[in-house]
Amino acid sequence: xxxxxxxxxxxxxxxxxxxxxxxxxxxSHDHADDLVQETVMKAxxxxxxxxxxxxxxxxxxxxxxxTYFSQxxxxxxxxxxxxxxxxxxxVSAPAQDGHLDxxxxxxxxxxxxxxxxxxxxxxxxxGFSCEEAAEICGCAVGTIKSRVNRARQKLLQxxxxxxxxxx
Amino acid sequence: MSDKKVPPERPALxxxxxxxxxxxxxxLYGSILSEPIPEKLTSLLDQLEKAxxxxxxxxxxxxxxxxxxxxx
Numbered sequence: 014x015x016x017x018x019x020x021x022x023x024x025x026x027x028x029x030x031x032x033x034x035x036x037x038x039x040x041s042h043d044h045a046d047d048l049v050q051e052t053v054m055k056a057x058x059x060x061x062x063x064x065x066x067x068x069x070x071x072x073x074x075x076x077x078x079x080t081y082f083s084q085x086x087x088x089x090x091x092x093x094x095x096x097x098x099x100x101x102x103x104v105s106a107p108a109q110d111g112h113l114d115x116x117x118x119x120x121x122x123x124x125x126x127x128x129x130x131x132x133x134x135x136x137x138x139x140g141f142s143c144e145e146a147a148e149i150c151g152c153a154v155g156t157i158k159s160r161v162n163r164a165r166q167k168l169l170q171x172x173x174x175x176x177x178x179x180x
Numbered sequence: 181m182s183d184k185k186v187p188p189e190r191p192a193l194x195x196x197x198x199x200x201x202x203x204x205x206x207x208l209y210g211s212i213l214s215e216p217i218p219e220k221l222t223s224l225l226d227q228l229e230k231a232x233x234x235x236x237x238x239x240x241x242x243x244x245x246x247x248x249x250x251x252x
Contacts, residue, residue, distance in 0.1 A: 138206055
């Protein structure tokens with residue numbers, strides 16, 4: 014009984030991270046919540062295959078990305094948020110310095126190829142090492158590193174940040 | 181900046197820019213992390229827990245009956 018409660022509270026604690034990863038994968042809050050829901054249900058059903066002592070977050074992220082790439086990727090293409098919309102919902106702070114900047118960033122991030130955005134999020138925001146990210150994505154560490162690099166380059170191009178002088 | 185050691189088509193990012201990108205990414209991600217969790221997600225976990233407890237109870241009940249009938 015306590016094992017159920019413990020697993021449940023561990024999952025609860027990971028919900029914010031799962032949502033954040035889902036939103037960055039799917040580019041939409043609505044799809045993201047469906048994706049989290051499905052991930053949670055799969056994780057619950059597969060509880061026995063989780064190895065205690067390993068990273069629950071990495072395990073959950075792996076389930077989520079497999080679900081996303083097998084089922085949701087198509088939907089993302091079909092119903093893509095219009096550029097400003099996703100950004101506007103994400104940035105709730107009142108207009109101030111940095112506001113537009115962050116909204117622009119969100120739009121640029123959304124335009125990255127799926128694999129590059131994913132790698133950048135995992136390593137640059139979710140706090141995974143390149144090794145962990147490689148495991149989650151089922152690819153080589155070098156692949157993650159080059160995806161992160163390409164993602165950064167592309168973001169900069171899109172944001173038209175050519176040099177530090179622009180900052 | 182310094183000498184052109186890097187290929188022109190893919191210049192290494194200048195550290196301040198890289199740091200700026202990283203900050204933006206973390207800010208964005210952080211803003212999502214701090215959003216309230218939709219109730220349908222937390223209630224999903226409640227449902228899953230309830231269902232599993234009920235299922236276990238039923239299983240225990242069934243095995244109890246099976247043992248009971250085995251005794252007869």
